[in-house]
Amino acid sequence: MDIDLVTNILYAMIMTxxxxxxxxxxxxxxEKSGVLNLGQxxxxxxxxxxxxxxxxxxxxxxxxxxxxxxxxxxxxxxxxFIALNLNANQVAAGLALTIFGTGLSAFLGNxxxxxxxxxxxxxxxxxxxxxxxxxxxLFGQNAIVYLSWILVIVVYLFFRYHRQGLSVRAVGEDxxxxxxxxxxxxxxxxxxxxxxxxxxxxxxxxxSIAYTPMWTEGMVSGKGWIALTLVVFASWRIERIIxxxxxxxxxxxxxLVAQGLNWDVSSNLLAMMPYVATLVVLVMLxxxxxxxxxFEPMALGKPWHRSS
Amino acid sequence: xxxxxxxxxxSAKWGYLSPVLAVFLTLIAATVLFWGLGKDPQLALYTFFxxxxxxxxGITELLVVAIPILLCAYGLALCYRxxxxxxxxxxxxxxxxxxxxxxxxxxxxxxxxxxxxxxLLAGMVxxxxxxxxxxxxxxxxxCNETLVTIMMNYIALNTLLWAVYGxxxxxxxxNFPESALFGDSSLLPxxxxxxxxxxxxxxxxxxxxxxxxxxxxxxxxxxxxxxxLDKPAARxxxxxxxxxxxxxxxxxxxxxxxxxxxxxxxSTGQLIPAISxxxxxxxxxxxxxxxxxxxxxxxxxxxxxxxxxxxxMSQMVLQLPRAITGILQGLxxxxxxxxxxxxxxxxxxxVKLPGFTAAAKH
Numbered sequence: 001m002d003i004d005l006v007t008n009i010l011y012a013m014i015m016t017x018x019x020x021x022x023x024x025x026x027x028x029x030x031e032k033s034g035v036l037n038l039g040q041x042x043x044x045x046x047x048x049x050x051x052x053x054x055x056x057x058x059x060x061x062x063x064x065x066x067x068x069x070x071x072x073x074x075x076x077x078x079x080x081f082i083a084l085n086l087n088a089n090q091v092a093a094g095l096a097l098t099i100f101g102t103g104l105s106a107f108l109g110n111x112x113x114x115x116x117x118x119x120x121x122x123x124x125x126x127x128x129x130x131x132x133x134x135x136x137x138l139f140g141q142n143a144i145v146y147l148s149w150i151l152v153i154v155v156y157l158f159f160r161y162h163r164q165g166l167s168v169r170a171v172g173e174d175x176x177x178x179x180x181x182x183x184x185x186x187x188x189x190x191x192x193x194x195x196x197x198x199x200x201x202x203x204x205x206x207x208s209i210a211y212t213p214m215w216t217e218g219m220v221s222g223k224g225w226i227a228l229t230l231v232v233f234a235s236w237r238i239e240r241i242i243x244x245x246x247x248x249x250x251x252x253x254x255x256l257v258a259q260g261l262n263w264d265v266s267s268n269l270l271a272m273m274p275y276v277a278t279l280v281v282l283v284m285l286x287x288x289x290x291x292x293x294x295f296e297p298m299a300l301g302k303p304w305h306r307s308s
Numbered sequence: 309x310x311x312x313x314x315x316x317x318x319s320a321k322w323g324y325l326s327p328v329l330a331v332f333l334t335l336i337a338a339t340v341l342f343w344g345l346g347k348d349p350q351l352a353l354y355t356f357f358x359x360x361x362x363x364x365x366g367i368t369e370l371l372v373v374a375i376p377i378l379l380c381a382y383g384l385a386l387c388y389r390x391x392x393x394x395x396x397x398x399x400x401x402x403x404x405x406x407x408x409x410x411x412x413x414x415x416x417x418x419x420x421x422x423x424x425x426x427x428l429l430a431g432m433v434x435x436x437x438x439x440x441x442x443x444x445x446x447x448x449x450x451c452n453e454t455l456v457t458i459m460m461n462y463i464a465l466n467t468l469l470w471a472v473y474g475x476x477x478x479x480x481x482x483n484f485p486e487s488a489l490f491g492d493s494s495l496l497p498x499x500x501x502x503x504x505x506x507x508x509x510x511x512x513x514x515x516x517x518x519x520x521x522x523x524x525x526x527x528x529x530x531x532x533x534x535x536x537l538d539k540p541a542a543r544x545x546x547x548x549x550x551x552x553x554x555x556x557x558x559x560x561x562x563x564x565x566x567x568x569x570x571x572x573x574x575s576t577g578q579l580i581p582a583i584s585x586x587x588x589x590x591x592x593x594x595x596x597x598x599x600x601x602x603x604x605x606x607x608x609x610x611x612x613x614x615x616x617x618x619x620x621m622s623q624m625v626l627q628l629p630r631a632i633t634g635i636l637q638g639l640x641x642x643x644x645x646x647x648x649x650x651x652x653x654x655x656x657x658x659v660k661l662p663g664f665t666a667a668a669k670h
Binding site for chain 1 (some may be wrong): 314376395445450452453456466467469470473572592593596629631634635638641642646648649652653661
């Protein structure tokens with residue numbers, strides 16, 4: 001195995017893992033506030049289609065990403081209204097969001113299938129990119145990859161050092177106590193859900209504007225669901241999300257690895273890898289039920305209604 | 309201001325009214341949607357909801373679409389009654405179709421009477437294989453059933469693609485990703501001359517009766533209900549929780565697998581990549597809209613089948629993308645969940661006037 005192949009695999013792994021990193025980060029914040037949003041897949045699809053359409057008409061990547069984020073937020077608000085205000089079952093509401101997003105994105109993107117847009121240029125740092133092995137993977141990526149690292153650091157610091165980070169967690173552990181302490185439970189949960197929506201929208205936009213770059217119906221193909229596993233995998237710890245996202249990124253580029261190593265395996269079987277990897281990870285994580293419960297926000301997924 | 313106040317007891321009335329209201333709201337939303345897209349709402353509604361079933365042929369086509377959806381939804385309803393969030397009907401359907409095809413290809417040149425039952429059985433085994441894996445991961449290894457079943461959906465989809473591009477591809481099919489055409493012995497008989505409505509309808513009716521009797525008349529059905537409503541109570545009563553859950557998983561897998569077998573033997577006559585436009589996912593909506601009751605599900609399944617056909621029809625007549633089907637399905641579920649709030653809560657409109665506050669209950 002030569003060093004170029006390893007470099008390219010590392011490079012592709014980070015590139016492919018980035019949307020997972022973004023969604024998982026958003027979902028983790030959402031879950032820390034006690035809200036389980038299973039609609040990641042739908043929000044990502046909507047972000048992808050909105051980003052692509054905006055990019056197609058303006059030829060401006062920035063506008064594309066803003067559109068993706070805004071649409072992600074709009075979708076998350078829909079979820080928040082049904083799950084938080086109307087106290088619907090969060091699992092069902094998330095499923096509804098995914099089904100709705102899948103349909104609406106297919107509808108909106110119908111005329112854009114197969115259209116071409118300019119690829120998002122990579123923002124390489126030339127001096128550092130020449131470092132062997134890790135130069136290209138770490139310093140030859142596009143802007144969103146760097147942004148994802150910044151976001152991870154910001155969210156990490158927020159939960160570690162900022163007072164309000166503690167408020168979010170308090171709301172996720174016991175909303176009634178948090179409410180009695182005077183914390184605006186609904187407001188905090190809304191903000192967390194919105195952050196999740198923005199991240200999912202951005203991740204979707206990344207797929208359609210930076211990664212592929214094109215729009216095809218259902219192009220997110222389960223990444224939103226894999227991200228939900230990632231949050232469990234990371235046991236709601238931010239730093240571990242990075243590791244998980246890139247591991248899954250690796251599982252998703254097995255066809256590249258196979259090509260590089262001259263393996264003769266059906267591409268359809270290789271395409272199964274991320275999902276199989278998810279199952280394997282789930283199995284490893286779930287063996288100890290007690291331990292899993294230790295990290296999970298106590299009020300996760302439970303509707304809460306302020307009784308005044 | 310609008311406020312929610314919890315009811316002392318869940319309202320049975322709203323349990324029945326909520327799906328009706330949800331469908332009504334979806335119709336209104338559809339009208340607004342058509343109008344917003346610059347189509348004459350009256351013509352659009354007619355095209356979407358009436359024209360597909362104007363004549364006998366249309367009605368039989370509606371039933372053809374409803375058959376796989378209903379088979380999947382009966383099984384899912386069992387799972388949801390037991391509070392098992394199985395969303396894997398799509399994968400179970402696809403794997404059922406793959407295994408059924410494998411069996412059917414053994415009988416291409418045979419006119420054995422065994423072919424048909426064996427092919428259908430193979431489909432059920434395929435579905436049970438898929439749901440069995442999910443059940444094992446969920447019940448033995450504690451994995452979250454929602455994530456497991458959705459991953460199995462993607463794995464099954466890739467298995468199907470692998471099969472039609474690989475081992476099951478028709479050697480004399482000009483390299484198209486399709487299996488060989490089935491022999492007559494493994495094609496479901498047509499019920500009415502001149503239509504495509506096949507024997508699968510009778511299987512649906514059979515499944516309806518069996519699931520209904522099972523749910524409402526047997527002790528096992530009762531145990532499943534208790535398990536779903538109150539797990540600790542089920543445990544206290546000594547019900548075998550894991551065995552019940554495994555059974556529910558397997559039954560729903562068998563039904564979804566049967567749906568897959570029915571599609572390849574009744575509608576397509578061969579395995580192709582696009583055997584299901586998401587029937588397994590629609591079945592989730594159908595199960596909820598039908599209030600997890602076999603009769604309700606049957607009505608809901610017919611409605612969702614109509615939405616599938618309406619999508620096709622509006623593509624032909626109104627030049628609208630057929631993806632509108634997915635939007636309406638999502639909307640129905642949203643409205644249903646929203647209306648369900650009325651089961652547990654009373655909506656109170658509080659009117660604030662200067663000087664005093666009056667609360668009016670509706």
